[in-house]
Amino acid sequence: MKNCPKCKSEVDDHFELCWNCNYSFFDKRVLELHELTKVETEKEIDCLRCKIPMKYSGEFKFHEGSRAGIFGSVFEIFQNRESFDLYHxxxxxxxEFFIP
Ligand SMILES: [Zn+2]
Ligand SMILES: [Zn+2]
Known part of the structure; x- marks a missing residue:
């Protein structure tokens, strides 16, 4: 057992986070709530036109020859990227495409 320096609660040695006040022994400070919630891979993106959340359609990968083809210059700025997150x-x- 170790004691949280912030709230003096007893914290099990296995835990790096105080169950009471979210003090992180690793970071040596109290973590904010948003730091505790894991970053989700799926972003919340609203359609600018409809104001409704766009749906994640998966990862879009370039195939051979598609770079200069159908999509043309739209993706020229992304030329060095191989895949995108695709939302509709x-x-x-x-x-819409997003760079992961
Ligand atoms: Zn604490
Ligand atoms: Zn829309």
Missing amino acids: CPKCRKV
């Missing part, structure tokens, strides 16, 4: 709006079918 269920209402207006707008599709």
Whole structure:
């Protein structure tokens, strides 16, 4: 057992986080709530037009030859990237790409 320097609660040695006040022994400070919630891979993105959340459609990967083809110059700025997160709006079918 060790004692939390912040609230003096007893914390099991196995834990690096105080159950009472979220003090992190590792970071030597109290963590904010948003630091505790894990970052989700799926972002919350609203369609600018419909104001509804866009749906995650998965990862889009480039195939051989598609770079200069259908998508053309749209992706020229992303040329060095191999994959994107793909989102679509269920209402207006707008599709957006995000760099993971
Ligand atoms: Zn504490
Ligand atoms: Zn939309």
